[in-house]
Amino acid sequence: MHAKDYIGFSILIGMVLVMPHLVGNDYYVGVLVFAAFNCLACIGLCLLMGYAGQISLGHGAFIAIGAYASGLLTTKMGWSPWTAMAAGAFLAMAIAFIVGIPTLRLKGHYLAMATLGFASIVHIVAVAAVDLTGGPAGVLGIPRIGLFGFSLDSDIQYYYFAWTAVVIGLYLAFNIIDSRIGRGLRAIHGSEDAASAAGVNTSVYKIQVFALSAVYASVSGSLYAYYVNYIDPGPFDVMHSILLVTMVAVGGLRHLWGAVIGALLLSLLPEMLSFAAAPLQAIGIEYKPDYDIIVYGTILLLIMLFLPEGLFAGLAAGCKSAWNLFKKILKGRPFVRE
Amino acid sequence: MYGNNQILKLEKLRKVFGGVVALDDLSFEVGTETITSVIGPNGAGKTTVFNLLSGYLQPTKGAMIYKDRSLQGEKPYKIASLGIGRTFQNVQIFPDMTVLENVMVGRHLRSRTGMLFSALIPSFLRPEEKRIREDAVRCLAFVGLEHAADTPAGSLPLGNQRMLEIARAMAIEPDLLLLDEPASGLNSRETIAMGELINRIREKRVTVMLVEHDMELVMEISDRVAVMNFGRLIAEGTPREVQENQEVISAYLGE
Ligand SMILES: Nc1ncnc2c1ncn2[C@@H]1O[C@H](COP(=O)(O)OP(=O)(O)OP(=O)(O)O)[C@@H](O)[C@H]1O
Ligand SMILES: [Mg+2]
Numbered sequence: 001m002h003a004k005d006y007i008g009f010s011i012l013i014g015m016v017l018v019m020p021h022l023v024g025n026d027y028y029v030g031v032l033v034f035a036a037f038n039c040l041a042c043i044g045l046c047l048l049m050g051y052a053g054q055i056s057l058g059h060g061a062f063i064a065i066g067a068y069a070s071g072l073l074t075t076k077m078g079w080s081p082w083t084a085m086a087a088g089a090f091l092a093m094a095i096a097f098i099v100g101i102p103t104l105r106l107k108g109h110y111l112a113m114a115t116l117g118f119a120s121i122v123h124i125v126a127v128a129a130v131d132l133t134g135g136p137a138g139v140l141g142i143p144r145i146g147l148f149g150f151s152l153d154s155d156i157q158y159y160y161f162a163w164t165a166v167v168i169g170l171y172l173a174f175n176i177i178d179s180r181i182g183r184g185l186r187a188i189h190g191s192e193d194a195a196s197a198a199g200v201n202t203s204v205y206k207i208q209v210f211a212l213s214a215v216y217a218s219v220s221g222s223l224y225a226y227y228v229n230y231i232d233p234g235p236f237d238v239m240h241s242i243l244l245v246t247m248v249a250v251g252g253l254r255h256l257w258g259a260v261i262g263a264l265l266l267s268l269l270p271e272m273l274s275f276a277a278a279p280l281q282a283i284g285i286e287y288k289p290d291y292d293i294i295v296y297g298t299i300l301l302l303i304m305l306f307l308p309e310g311l312f313a314g315l316a317a318g319c320k321s322a323w324n325l326f327k328k329i330l331k332g333r334p335f336v337r338e
Numbered sequence: 339m340y341g342n343n344q345i346l347k348l349e350k351l352r353k354v355f356g357g358v359v360a361l362d363d364l365s366f367e368v369g370t371e372t373i374t375s376v377i378g379p380n381g382a383g384k385t386t387v388f389n390l391l392s393g394y395l396q397p398t399k400g401a402m403i404y405k406d407r408s409l410q411g412e413k414p415y416k417i418a419s420l421g422i423g424r425t426f427q428n429v430q431i432f433p434d435m436t437v438l439e440n441v442m443v444g445r446h447l448r449s450r451t452g453m454l455f456s457a458l459i460p461s462f463l464r465p466e467e468k469r470i471r472e473d474a475v476r477c478l479a480f481v482g483l484e485h486a487a488d489t490p491a492g493s494l495p496l497g498n499q500r501m502l503e504i505a506r507a508m509a510i511e512p513d514l515l516l517l518d519e520p521a522s523g524l525n526s527r528e529t530i531a532m533g534e535l536i537n538r539i540r541e542k543r544v545t546v547m548l549v550e551h552d553m554e555l556v557m558e559i560s561d562r563v564a565v566m567n568f569g570r571l572i573a574e575g576t577p578r579e580v581q582e583n584q585e586v587i588s589a590y591l592g593e
Contacts, residue, residue, distance in 0.1 A: 172457040179456030180442075180449050180470065183435070187443045190432030194503075196414035197392060197424050199447035199510055208453060254434070 005174055008257055009167070016163040020156055028271070029155045033227055035267035036162035037063075037220045039260050040169050042247050044216025046259035047173055049248055051182065052209045053189040054104065058115030059244050061122035062092045062214040064236035066221025068126065071139035071231045081145035085222035092218035096211040104206040111210065119238050126233035138232030145226040158227055165223060166260075169216060173256055176212075185209055246296060250303050252310020261312050266296065345370040345514055345545050346391075351400035353386055353569075360386045362569040363400070368514070368547055368562075373540050375548040375556045378566035379589065384549040385427055386569075388516045392424045393417040404514070419447050423512030425503040427519045427549075433492025437483060440491045440502055441474040444509025448473070474509060481505040481535060497528040504535065514545045521552045533559050557581065565589070 020029050041063055048054050069088030073079040079087070099118050103110040126133045133139070144152055145161075152158045176182050187195035188202050196202050225231050243266065251262020270292055277287040307314035346368040353361040360383045368374045376384050389395040391402055393414040402409040409417060432440050449466050461467045478484045481501040486494060491502060500520050507515055517536070521529045533555050540546055550556050556563060557577040565573040565586050573583040580586055 171460075175460050176453060176457050178461040179464070179467065180446055180451060181453050181456055183439060183443050184446055186435055186439075187432050190434060191430040193394065193414070194426065194430035194432065194506075195443065197418055197426075197430075198444045198506060199415050199418035200443065201413075201415045212453070 002178075005257075009171070012170075012260070013167060016160070016167070020159060026155045029159050031268065031271055033155065033159050033162050034224075035264050036159070036166050037224045037227075038244070038247060038263040038267045039166045040162075040220040040223070041217045041244055042251070042259040042263040043166070043169050043173050043256060044213035044220075045244055046248050046251075046253065046256055047176070047185075047209050047216075048213040049245070050253035050255065050258070051177060051185045051189060052206050054206055054210065055109060055112040055245065056115040056210070056213065056241070057112050057238070057245065058117075058119030058122075058241050059213070059217045060236050060238065060241035061115070061119040062096070062217035063221035063224070063240070064122050064126060064233075065092045065095065065214075066218030067225040067231045067236070068133060068139070068221075069218070070222040070225040071142045072133070074143055075139055075141055081143060081222075081226055085145070085219060085226075088222050089215045089218045092214040093211045096214035097207060100207040100210040104210060105203045115241075116238065119241050123233055123237050126236060133233070136232060138230060139225075140230050142225050142229045142231065144229065145223070162223055162227070165219070169219075170256060170260065177256070181205065181208075243296070246300050250300060250311060252312035252314075254309060255312050258310045258312035261315075262310065265311070266299075269295065269299075343370045344368065345405060346547070347401075347403040348387070349401040349403065351387070351390065351402065352398045353383070353390060353395065354398045360569050361390075361397075361400075364566070364569065364571055366564050366571055366574055368545060371540065371543050371545055372561040373536060373546045373548060373559050374562045374564065375550060375560040376564045376566060377550065377553070377556055378572075382566040383569040384566060385518055387566075388424060388518055388547075388549065391417070391516060392422060418510055418512075421511070421513035422516065423507035423510050423514070424516040425500070425507055425518055425520060427522070429496065429499045429503055431491045431494075431499050431502055431506075433490065435491055436488050437491050437494065437502055438471070438474055438478060438487040441477050441505050441509050442470050444477065444506040445470045445473050447510055477505045477509045480508060480538070482531075497524050500524065500532070501535070504539075508539065508542075508544075512544055514547065515539060516547045516549075518549045519551060520548070521550055521555055529555055 019032060023029060023032070041059060045056065045059050048056055066085070066088040069091055070081065070084045073084035073087055074081055099114050100111065103114040127136055129135070146152060147161060152161050184195065184200040184205050187198065187200055188205060192202050247262040247266045248259045249262070250266060251260065252258025270289065273287065273292060273295060280287045303311065344367040349365050351361050351364040364383070364387070376387065378384055386395065390397050391409065393409070393412050393416065396411065404420065404422065432443065449470050451464060451466050475484060475487065478487060481504055483498060483501055483505060486498065491499070494502060504517070504520065520536070521532045524532060529552060536546055536548065536559055548556065548560065560577050563575065563577050563580040564571055565580055567589045572589060573580050573586045575583070
């Protein structure tokens with residue numbers, strides 16, 4: 001982690017602290033809680049996509065595993081929410097090894113195919129295995145998670161809790177990137193042959209980082225289950241997995257901050273669009289939430305065309321040129337090329 | 339010491355790609371702490387030898403004995419851990435990482451920290467991280483690239499990228515270093531610097547196996563030269579012996 005990243009952390013923590021006061025309404029605090037779940041899953045996905053260069057089209061399934069493990073173990077077995085969350089994470093990790101070991105030993109994008117298939121299976125099980133998962137009716141009465149004896153009953157308490165989890169998850173991810181393991185992963189992305197010539201066991205690392213990203217997703221799913229207290233298969237379809245990939249791609253694969261920005265932006269987008277619905281109605285256009293998907297597609301397309309490195313890299317480049325312009329203005333000659 | 343001071347022995351090594359016989363019962367030995375060059379016309383099978391030795395390909399038949407131990411079936415990362423480093427004919431660097439980070443990857447095998455410890459402790463509090471950095475700086479200085487430590491590796495000119503590859507390979511502290519055409523694409527000044535670098539590598543008691551088309555360089559720095567044509571060894575000896583060998587002359591002129 002570099003000095004700039006510590007600045008990034010300060011900004012993030014500052015924003016987390018002031019946001020609730022700015023939005024000032026429980027509904028929007030709730031929206032920000034959901035954004036935190038997406039952020040957490042996207043941080044893990046970014047480790048996999050941006051740093052190890054592998055794509056998972058089934059991360060929604062790991063979120064489902066966390067959510068269902070938490071939901072079922074707390075309601076049916078009476079486990080504590082923390083233990084259930086740990087069990088879910090462990091299960092997600094084990095399944096990631098099972099899916100990852102045969103696919104990640106091969107070069108190429110076999111993982112994308114395998115995870116896509118896996119996500120459909122998990123969704124089908126969630127819908128059809130009524131005895132286990134409750135089927136379409138889902139699991140009811142999931143308790144809230146508590147922290148050191150405090151319950152996190154209000155939205156605002158849960159908001160701080162969820163975003164603390166994001167900050168911790170981000171911190172751990174940054175530390176991994178900035179270690180021999182992280183360098184090994186980035187090396188695989190650069191040249192798999194050269195990485196192995198340098199002694200990096202490429203297939204083991206790819207499998208490990210896939211398992212780690214599954215744990216991030218699973219924890220995010222558990223936190224979701226403890227927040228909404230009710231889960232059904234609906235949110236865990238394959239579209240959600242694709243949305244997560246879109247978030248990371250929009251923010252920028254190559255950097256963890258990109259994942260955070262992409263997840264935040266696309267989580268808040270439906271709300272922004274519903275704001276836009278009223279003025280659109282006034283000019284005679286009826287905006288339906290169904291159109292969101294078109295807006296997502298358009299955004300992804302525009303980003304891929306004009307900012308292929310993602311929003312974060314675009315923002316960073318923008319800030320850099322603004323700063324250079326500012327320096328030139330200070331010197332009193334803004335329009336002179338150096 | 340391993341038998342007869344031969345760090346590496348190839349015994350009847352054969353590699354067939356579909357119908358193409360790339361290596362045809364190739365046998366020769368590499369003496370410890372020598373510079374042994376492998377030369378031959380394009381397509382002779384030189385790179386294939388390196389790819390077999392470093393585990394990227396498996397031989398169809400035959401044996402590769404390194405320090406009295408077979409390399410058969412070992413993966414590239416395992417072979418690196420046995421002390422065999424290599425560079426690539428088409429330079430393979432990590433373009434998005436800095437020059438220093440590229441070399442730090444080479445310290446991978448000489449460091450231990452696992453995923454969990456790395457995640458919990460920030461890098462500036464990990465003593466190992468500092469050591470990796472210092473070792474990498476030393477390897478960079480060895481090839482004379484320390485001034486470029488913080489530039490992205492992808493923006494280096496080709497000559498420096500080849501130097502960087504060698505620095506990274508030296509970072510694993512190899513006993514045997516395989517260099518695949520390190521001077522190709524270099525100008526004459528850079529080629530001279532490359533020759534000096536290879537000599538300094540040998541002074542560090544690293545055995546060098548060199549594949550190279552620049553004959554002046556090969557004849558000047560090699561202790562032994564092996565000549566291949568169509569996957570076979572056609573001559574082996576000192577640079578002088580090889581230069582006077584009739585079969586070698588006709589193989590090169592007959593092209
Ligand atoms: N992975 C592969 N698949 C199929 N054929 C291959 C493969 N690698 C090498 N060959 C073939 O094996 C033969 C030897 O190739 P190799 O790359 O070892 O030659 P070389 O001596 O390194 O040549 P150059 O001097 O051009 O680098 C060639 O006919 C080549 O086409
Ligand atoms: Mg070659």
